[in-house]
């Protein structure tokens with residue numbers, strides 16, 4: 383996103399929240415949903431707009447797991463690594479996804495299509511290994527099924 387465009391977006395969000403410093407978390411949430419993540423420039427703009435130290439904006443942005451300071455993919459893949467999924471072969475499934483996408487857990491593909499993450503138990507242990515892509519739950523996954531499953535996502 384161009385710097386000017388980003389600046390405008392941030393200012394719109396700040397206006398919406400009437401430059402209220404106490405709404406910093408909501409402000410960052412809105413910026414992230416607009417931009418997909420929290421670019422450094424957006425944090426600087428927020429700090430200047432609200433008149434609060436950049437260090438405070440950073441500490442909030444890094445405290446909450448829901449915020450990301452790095453670009454994230456259009457599709458977030460979560461592989462369940464809870465005990466039940468683990469014993470049913472989640473490690474092999476995760477390795478296969480890493481191999482298919484050419485990224486490690488926690489990384490995003492260069493085309494910003496996928497971000498690969500792990501979670502612990504999503505409450506569907508009987509169907510493990512579980513993979514969650516966005517809102518979709520995929521149960522009883524095998525390394526062999528990964529390729530064709532990924533083809534369903536654009």
Ligand code: FES
Pocket residue numbers: 462463464465466467468502503504505506507508510512
């Ligand atoms: S351990 Fe994976 S769903 Fe429970």
